[in-house]
Amino acid sequence: MVRLTCGSALLFLVCVVSARPQCAKGFCMVTEGGTSTPAVHSVPFYKKFSGKVKSIKTLLARDLARYKVDTVAARAVGEAPGTNNDFSYVAATKVGTQTFELLVDTGSSLTWVGAETRYTPGSTAVNTGKRFSVIYGDESTASGTEYTDTVVIGGLTIRNQSFGDATRSSGFNGVDGIIGFGPVDLTQGTVSGVTTVPTVMNNLFSQGTISTQVLGISFAPESGSDNDDTNGELTLGGTDPTKYSGSITWAPTTTASPYNRAVVDTGTTLIYIPTAAYNSFLTASGGHTDHAAGLASWTALPTHNFAFTIGGVSFSLTPSQFTVPTAQYADWGLPSGKFYGLIANGGTVAAGVNFILGQKFLENYYSVFDTTDSRVGFATGA
Ligand SMILES: *[C@@H]1O[C@H](CO)[C@@H](O)[C@H](O)[C@H]1NC(C)=O
Numbered sequence: 001m002v003r004l005t006c007g008s009a010l011l012f013l014v015c016v017v018s019a020r021p022q023c024a025k026g027f028c029m030v031t032e033g034g035t036s037t038p039a040v041h042s043v044p045f046y047k048k049f050s051g052k053v054k055s056i057k058t059l060l061a062r063d064l065a066r067y068k069v070d071t072v073a074a075r076a077v078g079e080a081p082g083t084n085n086d087f088s089y090v091a092a093t094k095v096g097t098q099t100f101e102l103l104v105d106t107g108s109s110l111t112w113v114g115a116e117t118r119y120t121p122g123s124t125a126v127n128t129g130k131r132f133s134v135i136y137g138d139e140s141t142a143s144g145t146e147y148t149d150t151v152v153i154g155g156l157t158i159r160n161q162s163f164g165d166a167t168r169s170s171g172f173n174g175v176d177g178i179i180g181f182g183p184v185d186l187t188q189g190t191v192s193g194v195t196t197v198p199t200v201m202n203n204l205f206s207q208g209t210i211s212t213q214v215l216g217i218s219f220a221p222e223s224g225s226d227n228d229d230t231n232g233e234l235t236l237g238g239t240d241p242t243k244y245s246g247s248i249t250w251a252p253t254t255t256a257s258p259y260n261r262a263v264v265d266t267g268t269t270l271i272y273i274p275t276a277a278y279n280s281f282l283t284a285s286g287g288h289t290d291h292a293a294g295l296a297s298w299t300a301l302p303t304h305n306f307a308f309t310i311g312g313v314s315f316s317l318t319p320s321q322f323t324v325p326t327a328q329y330a331d332w333g334l335p336s337g338k339f340y341g342l343i344a345n346g347g348t349v350a351a352g353v354n355f356i357l358g359q360k361f362l363e364n365y366y367s368v369f370d371t372t373d374s375r376v377g378f379a380t381g382a
Contacts, residue, residue, distance in 0.1 A: 041210070042240050043154025045091040045104055045232040056332060057294045060344060063268045063358065089219075089232060089266055089359070093179055094152035095163060096122040100176035104234065106215070106369050107265040109182035109199050110134055110190045111151075112142050112164030115172040119165045125149045131192040132164035140171025142178075146191050151200065153179070156209055156236060162197045164190075181215050181266075183371050201236070201371060210237025213371040217266065218243035218381065219363040221321065244366035244379035249313040253374050264367065264376050268358030271322070272346030275354070281306065281343065289345070293334060295324075296341030306343060308357070315378055317343075321364050 089104045098120065100113045112132065113119050121127065126148045133143040144167035151161040166177060180186070180199060187197040204210045216235035233243060273281070282288060282296060285304065290297035301323065307316035324332055324340045334340055346354035368377035 041154050041156050041236045043091060043156075043234045043236065045089055045234050056334070059269055060294050063270055063356070064272065064347065088175055090175055091153060091179060091234060095119065095161075096125055096149045101174075102177050102179040103172075103175045103267070104181065104232075105178050105267045106181045106217075107263070107267045108134075108136070108178060109180040109184060109186035110164060110197060111161070111177070111179050111200055112144075112166050113177040114144065114164075114166035115142065115169045116174070116176045119147070121147060121149070121165075126160075128162070130194070132190055134164070134190050136171070140169070142166040142169040142172070144168065146197075153200070154234070154236065156204060158200060158203045158209070159207060161200060161203055162191070181369060204236060205372075212237060214238050215369040215371075216240055216243070217362065217367045217369070219359070221363045239366070239368055243382050245382050246380050248366075248368055248377035248379045249311040249315075250370075250375045250377045251311045253376055262355040262357060263353050264357045264362070264369075266359065266362060268356045269360065270356075270358050271343045271361045272354060272356040272358070273343060274346055275348055278343070278345040287341065290338065290340065293340060295344060298323075298339045298341075301339050308361070310378060313378075315361075315365055317361070317364055322360070
């Protein structure tokens with residue numbers, strides 16, 4: 001078994017994992033209680049597949065561009081990461097009177113609409129007169145005007161939610177925008193004249209709808225040729241115990257320097273590990289990088305599991321969990337005759353974050369993003 005340890009802590013979103021259980025500035029205050037009955041709400045969400053992976057190398061490049069060094073530096077002045085890969089996780093979200101398909105992103109925090117369907121302000125809309133602008137790591141962009149309006153997700157109503165009405169956007173196909181579940185710090189610099197903008201989770205909490213800023217995420221793993229199911233569940237304000245078994249293993253999060261840390265991100269498709277670990281993985285499993293695809297490859301299905309140690313607990317993936325299902329080769333544009341890895345080379349630390357637990361890890365475990373207590377948790381799926 002190849003074992004990769006990522007320290008005692010994981011970083012989520014843009015947040016980087018700290019090796020010590022230490023809170024980052026502005027990210028560690030424990031707040032008690034809401035103003036009304038605590039409640040936990042579960043929202044179905046679904047996968048949207050572009051139809052065919054146009055280029056796996058482009059997918060790899062876009063995944064990694066979210067966390068390149070220049071992107072991380074840009075974040076200090078307030079730009080957020082984001083992406084719209086071939087595989088998007090989408091939740092139907094009502095803004096004013098319209099329902100939009102928004103990319104569920106734990107790696108960014110600003111919510112905006114208008115990429116495909118334009119927003120039409122109704123009677124509950126307020127134009128704040130402020131500009132919003134975000135440039136994502138993969139060079140996709142969105143900009144326009146900030147509005148506040150009533151937002152409904154999964155039956156939960158949020159009054160006065162700030163969001164961007166995009167008059168321009170590029171790099172987003174098949175989704176109307178982003179619903180940002182990252183920490184509020186990541187909204188810095190995205191809206192003119194304010195330091196940060198309250199996120200959807202912030203407002204659900206401050207309006208007493210949820211009692212803790214916890215997001216639970218469950219994906220049912222894909223098998224066979226299916227890759228666009230409604231098979232996800234977001235739980236706002238807590239976790240859904242029917243979706244996991246045993247206890248949750250926690251790791252602290254931080255927004256400090258990303259180097260040597262891991263990122264947990266619903267907006268990244270694959271799993272990326274540092275080059276040295278990737279090379280050990282290939283050697284131990286008898287694999288090679290397929291240069292056409294840019295993915296690890298084997299002539300026979302590997303026989304050992306791959307384990308990540310998080311918070312002292314091993315989270316392993318079986319060979320069929322860490323390889324592309326053969327029934328999906330046509331969608332991925334892959335030739336048959338080989339097995340291809342979903343664990344890819346993340347590069348070196350010098351280029352930015354090189355350790356990312358993306359969708360292909362998250363589809364196999366229940367994950368919990370806890371901004372109240374600055375931690376990320378994982379559990380075995382139910
Ligand atoms: C609406 O939210 C904005 C921040 O997004 C805040 O500045 C404003 O005070 C809020 N208005 C009301 C009426 O709550």
